[in-house]
Amino acid sequence: MEQLVGVEAVRAAQASLRGVIETTPVEHSRAIGDLVGGDVRLKCENLQRTGSFxxxxxxxxxxxxxxxxxxxxxxxxxxxxxxxxxxxxxxxxxxxxxxxxxxxxxxxxxxxxxxxxxxxxxxxxxxxxxxxxxxxxxxxxxxxxVHPFDHPDIIAGQGTLGLELLEQVPDLGTVVVCVGGGGLLAGVAVALRALRPDVRIIGVQAAGSASFPASMAAGEAIASPTCDTIADGIAVKRPGELTLAHARQLVDEVVAVDDEEIARAVVLLLERAKLVVEPAGAAGVAALLSGRVEVDASSPTVVTLSGGNIDPLMLQHLVTGGLTTEGRYVTLRTQVPDTPGQLSRLLRLLGDQRANVVGVSHHRLEHRLRLGQVEVVLELETRGHDHVAALRSALEGEGYPLHRA
Incomplete structure (x- = not known):
């Protein structure tokens, strides 16, 4: 059996890190709390030096x-x-x-x-x-x-986050930790189990690289059959032997969330919490929003935002995808006669429907077009699914056929 790290090692790590790391804030999130029905707080390690824990x-x-x-x-x-x-x-x-x-x-x-x-x-x-x-x-x-997760000193260092949580949220009831190789989960569990054994500890992995649930059930490290997720920071196919031992003895449960749920969490954190968080760091929030982790309304739930190092291009993609899912951004494809004034007529109709046009493109060479037609692809900002449905109905009512973009 692997020898677990003790809380004294975590305390020693805290002393060694004094003056090196930031004590990152814990922020209340009313937006997430209202959605899930509880007191939700965010441990903002995305604001740590280097952008992660x-x-x-x-x-x-x-x-x-x-x-x-x-x-x-x-x-x-x-x-x-x-x-x-x-x-x-x-x-x-x-x-x-x-x-x-x-x-x-x-x-x-x-x-x-x-x-x-x-x-x-x-x-x-x-x-x-x-x-x-x-x-x-x-x-x-x-x-x-220097192993990224499977070493006692790494686990002890990551465990300092758990000590901070107890100082910042003394009445902590549940902590939700994103999991790749398991170093952060193991370290936080060491600190909390020693000092507050009643705290519920939940790990969250990306479904495309979720090795911990099966490994914990089997009692040995089992590689995930895939390693395919937008959450590159937790895309680890196999847990460490040491981190798995900690998880099996100290952690209540490890759950998995899919990429769509993670993307939604990234967008929500950006829009409602004003926090830039990478997909790996948003996995815990995704678990709350998706219902994979139920919130206990009687005590605070703290979610670790483990990192904020996201590629701006990926962030742009996720924001666009998130807005589309929420019915706030839509791409429509239709045809108009290839005669003067027809595009102006179409755009005027969109304006009457209070849709904001952010992009228009013309195509004359599509194989499905009849002679004298032009295909128009419209990128629109909308106000939700009901608005999109009303917009589609208005366009089709005026004779504009709509096709999947």
């Missing part, structure tokens, strides 16, 4: 290296957040760092890691492939491998 564990791990290990340098593998945590932690402590990232890692995360002074190498299509290459590099060069 990962600096906690990385700095503590490197701080405990011997002088000889420091001289050899450190190496790690990461989809982005651990990379930045290791890069900054190494820089602050004067240690050379080499970071292996998947080839498709988000560019902002790659650039930030390099900006902190680490040497970045892009290897493999997934985190697990980058991890294998990083381990080979460590063996060949003698560099110290």
């Amino acid at each position: 990962k600096l906690r564990g990385a700095h503590h791990r490197i701080a405990r290296l011997s002088d000889d290990e420091r001289r050899r340098g450190v190496v790690c593998a990461s989809a982005g957040n651990h990379a930045q945590g290791v890069a900054l932690a190494a820089k602050l402590q004067g240690v050379r760092a080499t970071v292996f990232m998947p080839r498709e890692a988000p560019l902002p995360k790659v650039d930030a890691t390099q900006g902190y002074g680490a040497e970045v190498r892009l290897e493999g299509d997934t985190f697990d492939e980058a991890l294998a290459t990083a381990l080979e590099h460590a063996q060949e060069t003698g560099s110290v491998f």
Whole structure:
């Protein structure tokens, strides 16, 4: 049986991190609370240095290296957040760092890691492939491998978030933690089980990479059959042996949410909480909104927003998708006669229906068009599903055929 980390190790990590990390705020979210029927609060690790909780564990791990290990340098593998945590932690402590990232890692995360002074190498299509290459590099060069989650010092460092929660929310009832490899979940569970054993601890994974539920049921690490999710920060195919041991003994449950639910959570946090959160960091909120985690109305539920390092292009895509789901953005395709004034007539009708036109394009070469017709693709801002239905009815009533965009 794996030896679990003790709360004293977490307290030691808290002392070692003093002056290094920020005590991130816990914010009430009335918007989410009203939707789920409870007191919901958000632990904003997206506002932590490097944009995620990962600096906690990385700095503590490197701080405990011997002088000889420091001289050899450190190496790690990461989809982005651990990379930045290791890069900054190494820089602050004067240690050379080499970071292996998947080839498709988000560019902002790659650039930030390099900006902190680490040497970045892009290897493999997934985190697990980058991890294998990083381990080979460590063996060949003698560099110290800084695991992203499966090490006692990493778990102890991440557990400092749990100590902060107890100081900030003394009457905490439930904590919801996003899960990739399980380091944050394990560390928070160590702190809470030792000091507040009555607190309910729930982990949340992305359904496209959800290895913990099956692994906890089987009592051994089982790889997820897929690693396909927009939440790249928690896209880990297999839990760590140590983190799994902590989860099985200390955690109440681990649930999974799909990408559509995660995207909705990202958009809601941006619009209602004014917080930029990456998909991995929004998984816990997605679990509340989808009903995967039921809120106890008698005590506060705290959700960890574990990171905010999102590619602006992905954020744009998620916002557009979220608005479409909510009926606030729609793309329609129709035809008009290819004669002067016809487009103006169509746009005037849209204006009468209070639809805001954000994009118009013409196509004359579509195979389904009759001679003398032009296809028009309209991108519209709307006010909800009822408005979209009324808009469709008005267009069809005026003789404009509508097709799937």
